Amino acid sequence: MTATGELDASLEAPPRTPVGPHLLSIADLGAAGIAEVLRVAEHFAEVERRSIPKVPTLRGRVVATLFFEESTRTRLSFETAAKRLSADVLSLAVASSSVKKGESLRDTVETIEAMGIDAVVLRHSSAGAPEQVARWVQRARVINAGDGWHEHPTQALVDCFTVREALAEGAQVPPDTLGVSCFEGLRVVIVGDVRHSRVARSEVLAYSALGAEVVLSGPSSLLPPSLEGWPVKVAPDLDDVLATADVVSLLRLQAERGSGSFVPSLREYTAGWGLTRDRVARLAPHAIVTHPGPMVRGVEIASDVADLSSVVVTRQVTNGVAVRMAVLFLLLGADSAFEGLGTERG
Amino acid sequence: MAERAPTVVIRGGRVVGNGGAARADVALVDGVVAAVGESLAVPKGATVLDASGCLVSPGLVDLHTHLRQPGGEEAETVASGARAAALGGFSAVVAMPNTDPPIDSAAVAEEVLALGRDQPCEVLVAGAITLGRRGERLAPLRELAALGIRLFTDDGRGVQDGALLRRALEYARGIGVTLAEHCEDEGLAGGGAMHDGEWSSRLGLPGVPAAAEEAMLARDLALVRQTGAPMHFLHLSTRGSVALLAAARAEGLPVTAEVTPHHLWLTDARVAGYDPVFKVNPPLRTATDAAALGRALADGTIDAIATDHAPHPPEAKDLPFDQAAPGMLGLETALSVSVVALAGVLGAEEVLARMTAAPAAIAGVSVAHRPAATAQGGPLVAGAAGHLCVFDPDAEWTVDAHALASRSRNTPYAGTTLRGRVRHTVFGGVPVVVDSELA
Numbered sequence: 001m002t003a004t005g006e007l008d009a010s011l012e013a014p015p016r017t018p019v020g021p022h023l024l025s026i027a028d029l030g031a032a033g034i035a036e037v038l039r040v041a042e043h044f045a046e047v048e049r050r051s052i053p054k055v056p057t058l059r060g061r062v063v064a065t066l067f068f069e070e071s072t073r074t075r076l077s078f079e080t081a082a083k084r085l086s087a088d089v090l091s092l093a094v095a096s097s098s099v100k101k102g103e104s105l106r107d108t109v110e111t112i113e114a115m116g117i118d119a120v121v122l123r124h125s126s127a128g129a130p131e132q133v134a135r136w137v138q139r140a141r142v143i144n145a146g147d148g149w150h151e152h153p154t155q156a157l158v159d160c161f162t163v164r165e166a167l168a169e170g171a172q173v174p175p176d177t178l179g180v181s182c183f184e185g186l187r188v189v190i191v192g193d194v195r196h197s198r199v200a201r202s203e204v205l206a207y208s209a210l211g212a213e214v215v216l217s218g219p220s221s222l223l224p225p226s227l228e229g230w231p232v233k234v235a236p237d238l239d240d241v242l243a244t245a246d247v248v249s250l251l252r253l254q255a256e257r258g259s260g261s262f263v264p265s266l267r268e269y270t271a272g273w274g275l276t277r278d279r280v281a282r283l284a285p286h287a288i289v290t291h292p293g294p295m296v297r298g299v300e301i302a303s304d305v306a307d308l309s310s311v312v313v314t315r316q317v318t319n320g321v322a323v324r325m326a327v328l329f330l331l332l333g334a335d336s337a338f339e340g341l342g343t344e345r346g
Numbered sequence: 347m348a349e350r351a352p353t354v355v356i357r358g359g360r361v362v363g364n365g366g367a368a369r370a371d372v373a374l375v376d377g378v379v380a381a382v383g384e385s386l387a388v389p390k391g392a393t394v395l396d397a398s399g400c401l402v403s404p405g406l407v408d409l410h411t412h413l414r415q416p417g418g419e420e421a422e423t424v425a426s427g428a429r430a431a432a433l434g435g436f437s438a439v440v441a442m443p444n445t446d447p448p449i450d451s452a453a454v455a456e457e458v459l460a461l462g463r464d465q466p467c468e469v470l471v472a473g474a475i476t477l478g479r480r481g482e483r484l485a486p487l488r489e490l491a492a493l494g495i496r497l498f499t500d501d502g503r504g505v506q507d508g509a510l511l512r513r514a515l516e517y518a519r520g521i522g523v524t525l526a527e528h529c530e531d532e533g534l535a536g537g538g539a540m541h542d543g544e545w546s547s548r549l550g551l552p553g554v555p556a557a558a559e560e561a562m563l564a565r566d567l568a569l570v571r572q573t574g575a576p577m578h579f580l581h582l583s584t585r586g587s588v589a590l591l592a593a594a595r596a597e598g599l600p601v602t603a604e605v606t607p608h609h610l611w612l613t614d615a616r617v618a619g620y621d622p623v624f625k626v627n628p629p630l631r632t633a634t635d636a637a638a639l640g641r642a643l644a645d646g647t648i649d650a651i652a653t654d655h656a657p658h659p660p661e662a663k664d665l666p667f668d669q670a671a672p673g674m675l676g677l678e679t680a681l682s683v684s685v686v687a688l689a690g691v692l693g694a695e696e697v698l699a700r701m702t703a704a705p706a707a708i709a710g711v712s713v714a715h716r717p718a719a720t721a722q723g724g725p726l727v728a729g730a731a732g733h734l735c736v737f738d739p740d741a742e743w744t745v746d747a748h749a750l751a752s753r754s755r756n757t758p759y760a761g762t763t764l765r766g767r768v769r770h771t772v773f774g775g776v777p778v779v780v781d782s783e784l785a
Binding site: 104106126127128129131148150151198201224225226227228229230 | 542544546547553555621666667669
């Protein structure tokens with residue numbers, strides 16, 4: 001373990017904005033909370049660049065990941081983040097657990113909590129499940145790792161972090177000097193299956209909280225039935241808004257959930273809302289393209305476009321760990337474990 | 347009742363009738379109303395129930411109660427549901443047929459009717475329209491009608507096949523029974539978990555559009571016109587349904603309808619915390635819908651208030667919202683919630699009329715159908731059945747889910763303070779609830 005006295009100095013003070021006790025929705029954070037997560041994540045991004053990318057901050061803490069739905073990157077990202085903070089990770093594989101024997105979500109959560117865990121990272125196909133779990137737990141923190149069509153708050157935080165990083169590169173300044181003011185007036189176009197997208201719901205809340213202008217574009221049948229109360233504009237025709245977009249957030253067409261039947265064909269979807277070579281040519285030079293993954297090449301994004309430098313998908317994955325370290329730290333590390341931050345005295 | 351009913355005098359209340367209320371005492375002898383008048387003498391040995399400040403109404407009639415027996419006894423039994431009904435001021439409930447097995451045969455109907463004897467309220471039974479409520483073949487309506495069953499419904503589902511419903515209506519017309527529809531086009535409903543609109547969009551929950559109810563109601567009204575058979579519509583929940591029904595009534599179609607207290611009072615915004623206690627079918631709709639339903643009840647477009655009392659055990663409710671069973675308790679709070687929800691639209695006396703005479707007529711148990719001494723729903727005159735509900739419109743109480751007589755706890759009103767409470771219930775001349783407690 002490296003000597004660490006200098007690097008985490010700014011983290012040794014309590015968080016500037018109280019975050020928590022749970023992270024169920026971006027609405028739990030607000031602009032100040034998002035700014036705090038990004039600030040802390042910048043420190044952990046630095047940790048990740050070390051030869052031994054690990055700090056003892058959450059030593060002795062137990063983080064349980066409960067994934068009731070398939071996931072590769074989100075689960076690995078959370079588990080890597082927890083391990084780099086020296087937390088113990090308890091990973092519940094639903095396929096081999098008593099859930100398959102008919103145990104209810106509530107019983108599963110109460111059983112796991114009885115083992116003394118400090119945080120539950122929950123992925124569930126039902127919207128609202130993390131909010132319900134937060135009512136059932138006694139003391140564990142609950143982190144929403146994606147609930148149905150509702151929200152995926154850490155993904156939106158990763159996207160904000162990645163966009164800021166790209167903006168900072170363009171301006172040739174360190175990202176943390178930008179704070180979150182760099183989002184003000186930014187035009188973010190979210191494209192595709194907003195109706196069934198938890199990423200879109202979290203992104204709309206996050207980007208709009210930070211002062212960006214959010215535009216939704218996609219087939220009308222894949223937009224939510226009502227946009228009352230949403231701080232967004234709608235551009236049915238993607239080509240109307242491409243040229244003025246600062247950020248294009250592509251969503252995956254969730255064909256496995258039947259979203260395919262909301263449009264006549266994948267071909268027609270791609271023709272209207274896919275990010276083709278032609279459309280990329282109409283983007284502003286500084287425009288950034290994000291995608292929460294997994295990408296379906298040839299549907300929402302053309303294969304050769306996916307590999308362009310303006311497409312920051314790989315960076316999103318890399319940043320996922322630092323951002324989730326920040327979330328775990330802010331929810332778990334701000335009290336008793338705080339003294340262990342940045343100092344390995346073992 | 348088996349034993350001889352005592353002599354009871356209900357003193358000092360205002361007796362509800364003809365849309366108003368007049369100060370009068372009510373004397374009950376041998377299970378029937380012996381006299382209604384001011385300052386009645388109290389015979390020696392008579393039980394006196396104080397009704398000062400209260401409205402004295404015929405016992406309430408619920409057109410829509412899920413008693414869950416047979417098959418769902420962990421949620422409710424006929425006995426526990428009847429006690430809940432008595433506490434809510436009801437002297438008759440219609441048990442819905444979506445039990446396990448369903449009430450689609452004489453054997454099951456007789457079982458429920460037998461369980462309903464000697465309870466603190468009358469237990470009526472509705473039969474299924476189709477075998478197994480599967481919407482494929484007609485249930486034995488005539489055999490069930492012979493047991494006194496007057497209402498038939500596949501409640502919990504609508505009859506999806508319009509041709510089958512047409513046959514059912516034609517067949518029912520000849521027997522003289524009424525079909526009651528749960529209007530929900532399952533294709534349009536698409537497995538939704540709440541009202542399709544602003545809140546479902548925000549919460550990321552699949553929605554049930556208003557059109558799922560309205561499309562089936564429109565089809566059914568066309569079939570009523572086609573067949574001339576009467577039809578009752580269960581738990582209508584949308585403004586569009588009100589408009590369809592108003593047009594059908596103006597046309598003179600033989601239709602009746604009910605609305606639940608929760609659709610009059612609660613809205614889809616309550617789902618914001620994902621608490622499945624607010625999951626119900628049809629779903630809680632918008633404030634605009636709730637207001638339209640209240641007006642429809644006031645102007646007579648909708649006839650009656652019915653509870654859709656739907657008990658569920660915790661294992662069916664403590665689940666992710668989209669997996670939880672739909673339904674909420676209603677019997678013990680129905681009158682209080684209705685009076686609160688309709689404040690400014692309907693007075694308590696008018697609310698009572700929509701929970702007594704109107705549902706009794708639809709259920710086929712009013713004085714038009716039965717001798718006065720056994721009829722439900724009033725009016726409270728000498729010779730009428732001794733079924734009474736004494737309601738204190740000023741009593742405030744806080745709903746305690748654990749203090750309910752129902753075996754289940756899924757009330758959306760836990761912790762809510764309501765103004766107006768059932769004080770006494772008399773069934774067949776016997777006080778079964780006194781001072782808001784089972785006697």
